[in-house]
Amino acid sequence: MKTELEEITHPSHRSIQLMVNPNLSDFFFWHFHPEYELVYIEGADGTRHVGRHISRFAGSDLVLIGSYIPHLNFDYGVKTAYQKMVVHLRPDFLRDTGSGTPELAPVRALLDLAAHGLAFGPETRAALGPRIQQLHTLPAFEQFLELLHILKALMDSPDKILLHPEPVKNAFTQKDQDRLRRVYAFIDTHYQRRMELRELAALTHLSEAAFCRYFKRMTRLTFTEFVNHYRIDKAKKLLLRGQNVTEASFACGFESLSYFSRTFK
Template identity: 25%
Template sequence: MKVLPFTIPVPEGQTIIVQEEMQSHFYPHLHRHAEIQITWIKRGEGTLLTGNSMHSFKAGEVYVLGANLPHLFRSSPEYFDESNKLDVQELTIFFDPTGKLSALFDLPEMQAVKTFFEKWQVGFKIPVEVTGAFREQIDMVQHTRGVYRMSVFLRMVNLLMGIENLQPLSVASHTQPLTDPEGMRIASVLNYIMHNYSSTLTLEDVALQAHLTPNAFCRYFKKHTRLTFVAFVNKVRVNQACKLLINGELNTIADIAYSCGFSSINNFNLTFKKIMGKSPRDYVNDYTHRVK
C-alpha cells in the first residue's frame, strides 16, 4: 500500500494532459504527483482524503488539487462489490507549472496565476454556483488540441482565479519531495485505515503498518495529521455514516453505526454529535429540509 509517488503519463507533444477514466472504482491508494490536478467527478461517490482532511464527494463535483498534495478519491464500499455492477467516471486535467510549462508560468503576466496556485496548494472544491460553467471549460479543454487547447486552458485558469470564497480541502501544505520516506509511511497508514475503517481497528495493528511501537505511533500520527489516531478513525467513520444517512441505503441508524465500524449505537450518537454538531437524526432532517 505504499503508493505515494505517482507518475502521470505525458503524451508526446502535450503539456496540458487530459485523462478520462471509466472503471469499477476510483484508484484506491493515497498518492501524489508533481502536477496540479483538476478533476470532474462524472459518476461515482465516496470520500476524498486530502492531506490530513476528508470530505464526501459525489457526481457532478469538480476539485482542484495542488502539486504534491497527497490525495485519494476513495469510492464508497458498494463500488467494491462486483455484484452491484457499479462504475465510476472521472475527467481530469493535469499540468505542471514547474515542468515544460515553467517558461509560461514565469512570464510577468502569469505571476498572479503562479501565486494563486502556490497559495492553493492545499486544494479546493469548485463552488456549486459556478460548477456548471467550469465543467464546460474542462470539456472544451478535452476536445481541443494545439494552440487552441492552450487558449482554452488559460481562459479556464482565469475563470478559476475569479472564484470567490474558496474553502481549502486541507489544513496544511504538503510540498515535501515525492521520495520522502515519511510521506511513504503515512501513506501506508492512511491507506490501511481507509480500507479497514468498518472493521475493528486496534492501535497495535495500525502501528504495525508504520513499523512503530504504539506509543511512538501515537506521537508520529498526531505530528503528521494533527489528530489523534482515534479522532481520525472516528472522522472517517462519521463521514461514511453521513453518506449512508443521506442516501437512505440502510434501514436504521443502528445499521449504519455498525456498518461504519462503531461498536455501539450510544458511542455512534455521541461521536457523531461531537464531530457534526448535531445528532444523526437531526442531520438527516436538516438535509431533507435543505433539498426540498
C-alpha cells in the first residue's frame, strides 16, 4: 500500500466529515492531510504513532491531530473487535470567526495545540467517547453544535497530553515514509525470527549505519528497541489467550527466556 497525501473530500455544505468504523487493521497507512483529525477508538490495544511520537494504548484512545502531521492508522494490526470514529475538520474550520466570536476562543486554542498532537486520558475518554460515537446519528446542525461542545470539553480537559513539546513540522520526505512502510511490513512478517540488520539495510537501500541513523530519526527508537516493543505486544496477546510464558516468548521471536523476562519488565 502506497504512503501518500490523503485527499479527503468534503461536501461543499459541510465543514466536518465523519468516518464510522473504518476498518484498516490489515493495512499500514502512514499518511497525512491538511484536515484536523479527531480519533476515538474503543475495544482495542494498539500503537499510537503520530509524527515522531510512538506509544501504546490499551482499551481505548482519543487523539487530536493537527494539519499535515503524519500518523499511522490507530487500528493497524488490531485483531479484536473494536469501535472507531474518525472526525475530519476542514483546515479553515473556524478560521474566519475572528475576534467577533470570543466564545469560540477556547476551541481555536485547542486547534492551535493540535499542532503538537494531543492525547487524552481515561477521564476524558470515558466522558467524551460515547458522545463522539453518537455524532453520526445527529442532523448536520446539531452535529456541528455537539462537536463544538466536545472540542470545548477537550480544551478544558485536565488529562490532555502534548505528544510533542514543539509543533510538528512535516519534515518526512515521501522516500522516508515509503522506507518506513517497508520496514514496518518486514517486521510484521518476520518478527518471529531473528532479523539481521543487513536485511533492513538492503530493504531500504542504505548502509547498516545509515539505516540505524534513519530509523532512530524517524521513530526515536533504535531498531532493537522498536522490535522488542513489537514482540512484547505480540507476546502479551498470546499470554491472554492462554499460552505459557515460554511458548509466548519463543513464538514472538525471543531466543532467550531470560532476555524476554528482562525486556517484558
